[in-house]
Amino acid sequence: MANQLDELLQSFSQVKHTEKNSFPITRILYIIGIICILGSILIYLYYKKVDNNSIIIETYKNDQNIQKDIFIDISGAVMRPGLYQLPEGSRVGDAIASSGGILDEASVSWVQRELNLAQILSDGQKLYIPFEGENEASDPQVQGQSTSSKININTASAEQLESLPKIGPKTAQAIVTFREEHGNFANPEELVLVPGIGEKTFENLKDLIITY
Numbered sequence: 001m002a003n004q005l006d007e008l009l010q011s012f013s014q015v016k017h018t019e020k021n022s023f024p025i026t027r028i029l030y031i032i033g034i035i036c037i038l039g040s041i042l043i044y045l046y047y048k049k050v051d052n053n054s055i056i057i058e059t060y061k062n063d064q065n066i067q068k069d070i071f072i073d074i075s076g077a078v079m080r081p082g083l084y085q086l087p088e089g090s091r092v093g094d095a096i097a098s099s100g101g102i103l104d105e106a107s108v109s110w111v112q113r114e115l116n117l118a119q120i121l122s123d124g125q126k127l128y129i130p131f132e133g134e135n136e137a138s139d140p141q142v143q144g145q146s147t148s149s150k151i152n153i154n155t156a157s158a159e160q161l162e163s164l165p166k167i168g169p170k171t172a173q174a175i176v177t178f179r180e181e182h183g184n185f186a187n188p189e190e191l192v193l194v195p196g197i198g199e200k201t202f203e204n205l206k207d208l209i210i211t212y
Helices: 002-064 092-098 108-114 169-182 188-193 199-205
Strands: 069-076 082-087 126-129
Touching: 069 092, 082 092, 092 126, 169 188, 188 199
Parallel strands: 069 126
Antiparallel strands: 069 082
């Protein structure tokens, strides 16, 4: 009986000893688990923030690369007159090609003299190709100054611009350069934006020029 009691006490003592030793290990494992969870959450939040910033930057870049379009009204001696949507920076040659090309009935002399296929188009511009005989100037003494006798500052060459009063070779070239860099003039009044042309000069020109 005494031996059995000793064995029971010894077993109870071993259980107590095991519980005392295992308690600190359990707590350590618990703390390590919490640290791992918090670390995972912080890493997740960090990479989520990085990804969001990347998306914002990429979206901004894409917005900068959006291609704008312009609308051009083409009429006269072309295959398919109408309204055309073209990429910004398109030229007269692109508009002519979109309309199917120039008809044989078009004024050859006008096309050769006035049509600048390399000219950059502007939004809302009207392009008219006259038929043969349509661009002949009327007698100014009978009908006054006609539209056909005016200089189109959007299509005229530097030599043609020099025929205007107070416009020399340097100013004529400045008009052509301004037109190539900034697009067509929306109205005759915009001619004063060209370096070398002031209000006084424009007053002498306003009845002699057109933009369509």
